[in-house]
Amino acid sequence: MLSTKQKELIAEIWGGLTPVAEDIGADALLRMFASYPGTKTYFSHLDISPRSAHLLSHGKKIVLAIAEGAKDISQLTVTLAPLQTLHAYQLRIDPTNFKLFSHCMLVTLACHMGDDFTPVAHAAMDKYLSAFAAVLAEKYR
Amino acid sequence: MVEWTDFERATIQDIFSKMDYEVVGPAALSRCLVVYPWTQRYFGNFGNLYNAAAIMGNPNVAKHGTIILHGLDRGVKNMDNMKEIYAELSVLHSEKLHVDPDNFKLLSDCLTIVVAAQLGKAFTGEVQAAFQKFMAVVVSSLGRQYH
Numbered sequence: 001m002l003s004t005k006q007k008e009l010i011a012e013i014w015g016g017l018t019p020v021a022e023d024i025g026a027d028a029l030l031r032m033f034a035s036y037p038g039t040k041t042y043f044s045h046l047d048i049s050p051r052s053a054h055l056l057s058h059g060k061k062i063v064l065a066i067a068e069g070a071k072d073i074s075q076l077t078v079t080l081a082p083l084q085t086l087h088a089y090q091l092r093i094d095p096t097n098f099k100l101f102s103h104c105m106l107v108t109l110a111c112h113m114g115d116d117f118t119p120v121a122h123a124a125m126d127k128y129l130s131a132f133a134a135v136l137a138e139k140y141r
Numbered sequence: 142m143v144e145w146t147d148f149e150r151a152t153i154q155d156i157f158s159k160m161d162y163e164v165v166g167p168a169a170l171s172r173c174l175v176v177y178p179w180t181q182r183y184f185g186n187f188g189n190l191y192n193a194a195a196i197m198g199n200p201n202v203a204k205h206g207t208i209i210l211h212g213l214d215r216g217v218k219n220m221d222n223m224k225e226i227y228a229e230l231s232v233l234h235s236e237k238l239h240v241d242p243d244n245f246k247l248l249s250d251c252l253t254i255v256v257a258a259q260l261g262k263a264f265t266g267e268v269q270a271a272f273q274k275f276m277a278v279v280v281s282s283l284g285r286q287y288h
Binding site: 027030031033034035103104106107110111112113114115117118119120122123126 | 254262
C-alpha cells in the first residue's frame with residue numbers, strides 16, 4: 001500500500017502538472033498509440049493526430065482525473081465512482097490497456113521531469129497508477 | 142525473423158552509440174531494485190539494499206548494472222540475429238542464475254525510463270516505440286532457452 005510519504009509525493013507531483021495537463025495527457029496518449037497501435041481502436045471516432053483539439057482535450061481530461069484522485073488517495077473509490085460507471089458500461093476499454101497507458105504516462109513523466117523523476121518518485125507513481133487503474137475497473141464485473 | 146525499418150535501425154544505433162554505460166547501467170539496475178523490490182531476491186550477496194539511498198549508492202549494484210547494459214551490445218550489433226546471439230545468455234539465466242524471465246521486462250521498462258529521462262523531448266513516441274521493440278526482442282531472446 002502507499003505510505004504517507006508516497007501519497008504526499010504523488011499529490012505534489014500531480015499538483016505541479018495540472019497547469020500543463022493537456023500537454024502531459026496528449027504526450028502520454030501519443031506514445032501509447034505509437035508503441036501499442038491496438039489502443040487506437042478505441043479512438044476511431046476522434047482525430048488523434050498530434051496537437052489535434054480532440055487529443056489535447058482528451059489528454060487534459062485524463063490527467064485532471066488522475067490529479068483529482070491524487071489529492072486524497074484513500075478516497076479513490078469515491079472520487080472515481082462516476083468514471084467507474086462510465087468505463088464499465090459505456091467505454092468498456094479492456095483493462096490491459098490501462099497498464100499500457102500507465103507505462104506511457106511514466107515515460108512522459110520521465111521525459112518531462114528528467115532527473116527529478118527519481119526511482120522513489122517512479123516507484124510511488126507506478127503504485128498509484130496501478131491502484132487508479134484497479135479502481136477504475138472495479139465495476140466491470 | 143524480426144523486420145526492422147530504417148528508422149528503427151538508425152534509432153537503436155544512435156541511442157546506444159551515445160549511451161554512457163557507466164551511468165545508464167547502474168541507474169537502470171538500481172531503479173529496478175527500488176521500483177520492483179522483489180527483484181532484490183537475486184542479489185542477496187550484494188550487501189546493503191535496505192532502502193533506495195543504499196541501493197543507489199551500492200558499488201556492487203553499479204558494477205553489475207554496467208555489465209548487464211553491455212550485454213545489450215551484442216544485440217545492437219546483430220539486430221537480425223538476436224535469437225542466436227542471446228541463446229547462450231538465455232541458458233545461463235535459466236540453468237545457472239534461475240531468473241524468472243518476467244524480470245527481464247521489468248528491467249527493460251526501467252531502462253526505458255532512464256533513457257527517456259536522459260533524452261527528454263528527443264525521446265519521442267516514435268523513438269520510444271523503436272526502443273521498446275528492440276528491448277522486446279532482447280527480452281524474448283533471453284527467455285527462449287527456458288524449458
